[in-house]
Structures are given as structure tokens and as C-alpha cells.
Amino acid sequence: MKLLCLSNGHGEDIIAVRILQHLRTPVNNLAALPLVGEGKAYQQLPDIPIIGRVQKMPSGGFIYMDSSQLLGDLKGGLLQLLYSQVQTVRQWGKEGGFILAVGDIVPLFLAWLSGAEYAFVGTAKSEYYLRDENGQLSRQSWWQKWEGWSGSVYLPWERWLMTHPRCRVVFPRDRLTTETLQRWSIPAVDLGNPMMDNLEPGGIIAPSPPGVLNLTLLPGSRSPEAYENWRLILAAVSQLKISPLRCLAAIAPSLDLDPFGSVLKATGWVPVDGHTSKEQQLFQRDQMTMLLTREGFNDCLHLGDMAIAMAGTATEQFVGLGKPAIAIPGKGPQFTPAFAEAQSRLLGPSLILAENPQAVAGVVRSLLQDSPQLATIAANGRRRLGEAGAGDRIADYLISQIFPNVKG
Structure with missing residues (x-):
């Protein structure tokens, strides 16, 4: 059984590591490809190799927040990097591997492009951007009011990638998003947010006296x-x-x-x-x-x-x-x-x-x-x-529900 983890950002790399830590024993062939930056978080798992090309971009991965930095990334070799990463994931798919995509539409799209079966951990989007348990949030500008035009924070093409037969399971970051995606028959499962894992206090800083x-x-x-x-x-x-x-x-x-x-x-x-x-x-x-x-x-x-x-x-x-x-x-x-x-x-x-x-x-x-x-x-x-332990719960779900049916 071969699994390649795609992640696009330092926070996403950390979440990926939390899931992979629990997959190392039952899955005998793990690899990672950080799509943004050098993937230093994966150094915590020295037995899991980084395959393919990685490169730190001038924007630090924030071109979606500041489009003016896109030119700097293009000059820094963004297109060449993306082409190389596409070749890597397609080769992985040809060899019968499985892909775990962590982040947003970029790793999700590459997972689909690979031709392999894949799972998606959606860290970037939440229905809470548009609504809460009481209904739609009040927005000011016409653009903000149209932000949820398709009925979800996830756009139709993103949902299409999640409903594709090769997409075996989707792990949204909260229950509200999970319930919304399930309306489109997306195989979404609410197991919590790995962002809350491994936050136990270390005892490095002493508590202060009462009243402080x-x-x-x-x-x-x-x-x-x-x-x-x-x-x-x-x-x-x-x-x-x-x-x-x-x-x-x-x-x-x-x-x-x-x-x-x-x-x-x-x-x-x-x-x-x-x-x-x-x-x-x-x-x-x-x-x-x-x-x-x-x-x-x-x-x-x-x-x-x-x-x-x-x-x-x-x-x-x-x-x-x-x-x-x-x-x-x-x-x-x-x-x-x-x-x-x-x-x-x-x-x-x-x-x-x-x-x-x-x-x-x-x-x-x-x-x-x-x-x-x-x-x-x-x-x-x-x-x-959500509660801590989501990384382990996601790994357990993959092991019990997905991997026994994956060839390779």
C-alpha cells in the first residue's frame, strides 16, 4: 500500500504530519510532497521521504491574500515548480498509489489530476465564513453578499472534485461544513480538526499566582x-x-x-x-x-x-x-x-x-x-x-474504511 501526502503550506504540513504519525505502522510505503515551501515540518518524520521538487517562493504562499506578489513567484519559478509537481503526482498515480490531499483546491486538484484514488482534508474553508448555526451572516458589500452564491463556501468545481468516484472520503474542518457538503452526496465525515492536536502544556512556563x-x-x-x-x-x-x-x-x-x-x-x-x-x-x-x-x-x-x-x-x-x-x-x-x-x-x-x-x-x-x-x-x-485527537481519528478511519480496498 503506497500513500503520498500533498500539503500546501506550513500549517497544512503540520496537520499532515499529525495524520501520518499514526499511519506509519500499518502503511508500509509513505511519502510526502509539500507544495508550498520546503516542508520543514516533515523533518519530524525522518522515515517518510519528501519526493519531487520543493522550493520556497518569495510570497511565502500568500499570493491568494496579496495578488501583487504573484509576479515575484512567477519570476521565482512558480510555473516550473508546479509542472514538476504535476509530473510527480501523475507518476505516483501510474504506480497505483493513493493520495491524501491536505489544504485547499490546489492539492485537491493535483490529487484528481494524478489519476489515483484520493482523500481530502479540507483545512482552508469553512461554512462559518458564510453562516453559523443561526443562519446567514450579515455582509456589507455586493461582493460579500454574493460570496456564497453556489450554496456553500466550497465552489461547484471544488465540490465536483469531492464527488468524483476516485475521491473516497472528505474530512472538513467542522461539523457545519460537513453537514453542508453532505447535501451534495459528498462522502464527508466529521472527525474534528487536527489543528487542535498536540497542544498539551509542556510545563516550561510556571503558572502565575492567583489574581494575575x-x-x-x-x-x-x-x-x-x-x-x-x-x-x-x-x-x-x-x-x-x-x-x-x-x-x-x-x-x-x-x-x-x-x-x-x-x-x-x-x-x-x-x-x-x-x-x-x-x-x-x-x-x-x-x-x-x-x-x-x-x-x-x-x-x-x-x-x-x-x-x-x-x-x-x-x-x-x-x-x-x-x-x-x-x-x-x-x-x-x-x-x-x-x-x-x-x-x-x-x-x-x-x-x-x-x-x-x-x-x-x-x-x-x-x-x-x-x-x-x-x-x-x-x-x-x-x-x-473541535476536540483534540482528530489526526488519530482520521488515520484510523483511513486504515479501517479506505485502505483495505485500495490496490497497490
């Missing part, structure tokens, strides 16, 4: 955008008149802590002696402490009471734990006003948009004084993101 408000800060994972987001987040923190306050800044391992620390020093934060390393730095200002960490991401999610978030996946994971997040639209290329608005529809009442850093303090005060709203947010986040 823990504020998680999520500036994003891509340079230089994360550094610009950091300035906006700090401007918001400076407006908070809450003490004692502990800020937990979850910094991506791919980023250097020093630029974040330099901005802190320039705005009056003082390093705490004996608490500086490449992985963590501690600062203090008045009755506030600020921990920068590159190794305590899970702890930052679990210990935070609320978050100021300018990130994609990390924001969703925080909300999935039942907690409120406050977003400040940035300049992009990822966290633009349009992205923030779309994310607020995806996450509903769990994500509150602040027009600017100065507006964040009012949102924080309001949340702290509204216990019923916090209870609503907790239930909403868990419902939209």
Missing part, C-alpha cells in the same frame, strides 16, 4: 511582518491599566528574539537579570512582566486568559481552547484588514476586532466584566474547532 491576568501575545510567524505586528501589539499593551499583568509572547522558533526585545527596551521595558537566553527573555515594566519565548508555545496558549492575536493558525488554536482573542488588523501580507475580518467570521464571538491598538484596552475591560460572554466564547470556540 495572563495575556497571550501572538504576533505571527513570518518575518518581517511579525516584527511590525509586534509594534502594534505593544502599543495596545501600553494602554492597559491592569495590574498585576503577565504577558506571554509566543514567538515562532523561526524568528529571532532580539528584535522583539529591542522594541521592548525602546519602550521602557527592562530586562530581568538571569532570565535571558536564545529561547526565552524576561522583561519588567511597572507591575507588568513580559516573557518572550520560542519554546513555550503550548504553555502560552493554556496559561493565557485572553490574547492579542495577529496570527492565523495560532489564533484559531487559542480560540479552540475556549478563550477570547482580540485582533488588530495589520499591513500584511498575511494579517491584513481583509484577513482579520474573514477570521472574525470563521471564529465568531471568540474573536473581537479592535480598530486600532488604542481600542484594545476597552475590549479587555469589557470581557473581564462580562462572565456570560466569556461562557459563550468558551462554548463557541470548542464547537468550531
